[in-house]
Amino acid sequence: MSAALLAALFLQGAAAADRPAPSTADLPPWSRTPTAEDMARAYPPEALAANFAGSATVECTVGATGALGDCVTIGETAPGFGAAGLAVADKFQLPLRSPSGASTVGRNVRFPIRWLNPTRAKLETAVMYDDEGRVGNVAFNCRVRDDHGLDNCVVVDARPAGTNLFAAAGPVALRAKAPANIKAGTRVLMVVELRANR
Numbered sequence: 001m002s003a004a005l006l007a008a009l010f011l012q013g014a015a016a017a018d019r020p021a022p023s024t025a026d027l028p029p030w031s032r033t034p035t036a037e038d039m040a041r042a043y044p045p046e047a048l049a050a051n052f053a054g055s056a057t058v059e060c061t062v063g064a065t066g067a068l069g070d071c072v073t074i075g076e077t078a079p080g081f082g083a084a085g086l087a088v089a090d091k092f093q094l095p096l097r098s099p100s101g102a103s104t105v106g107r108n109v110r111f112p113i114r115w116l117n118p119t120r121a122k123l124e125t126a127v128m129y130d131d132e133g134r135v136g137n138v139a140f141n142c143r144v145r146d147d148h149g150l151d152n153c154v155v156v157d158a159r160p161a162g163t164n165l166f167a168a169a170g171p172v173a174l175r176a177k178a179p180a181n182i183k184a185g186t187r188v189l190m191v192v193e194l195r196a197n198r
Contacts, residue, residue: 019070022059022108026098031066034091034113042087043115044080051143051185053154054078055114056085062107066093074110085113116141116154119189121182126190128172129197136160138169140190144178150190165194 034042047054054077060068071089076082092111094104119141142153153173155166169192176190 019059019061019108022110026100026102027104027107027109028095028098030092031095032091032093034088038088038091039115042084044078044084047078047080047115051117051187052078053114053116053141053143053152053187054081055112056081057110057112058085058089059108059110060089060092062094062104062109064105066096066104068092068094068109081115084115088113114154116156117187119187121178121186122189122191123176123178125193126172126176127193127195128168130168130194131197132168133196133198134163134165134168134194135196136163136165136194138165138173138192138194140169140173140192142173142176142188142190144182144184144186144188146184148178148180148182148184150174150176150178150188153190156189168194 044054046052056076057074058071059074060071063069068089071086073082073086076085094109096104098104137157137159138155139157140150140153141156142150145151150173153170158165172192173190178186178188182188
């Protein structure tokens with residue numbers, strides 16, 4: 001899947017310094033999002049060359065057509081992603097009406113946009129026996145380092161849904177090693193399975 005379609009596009013509530021606080025209440029799903037080509041063009045060149053995943057959080061106002069405008073960067077995970085977020089922010093659009101029928105025009109929305117290239121290999125599943133009795137699977141999209149360890153890991157799936165297994169599974173993923181035949185810089189799928197230690 002492309003970096004564009006892997007973007008986690010959630011509306012979050014928080015306030016920018018000079019505008020009303022955005023609200024997540026009663027907002028419809030996006031009616032338009034950036035294309036894969038839009039996202040690829042905006043990917044910060046240095047991050048793309050290093051196959052580094054990152055994101056930006058932007059805040060915008062919904063215009064008269066549902067398109068976003070007056071966008072500002074609220075944060076970025078690495079240099080260049082803030083500017084990339086602004087470059088694609090106007091490609092998002094919301095319906096003019098919320099599920100309740102209220103107008104969305106003039107509302108402020110804040111959301112993250114993520115750039116994440118697809119994985120090229122799947123590593124062997126790591127099993128962790130959890131003393132707290134947690135059970136499930138967490139899948140990470142990680143980058144292979146020169147020493148074949150992993151870094152820049154991003155959660156791409158967690159089951160059961162709605163559980164918070166990341167804190168336990170993350171350190172396990174970062175201790176994993178890729179086989180010697182996988183080139184440094186490659187993005188790989190790393191699954192951590194949690195089993196109750198009983």
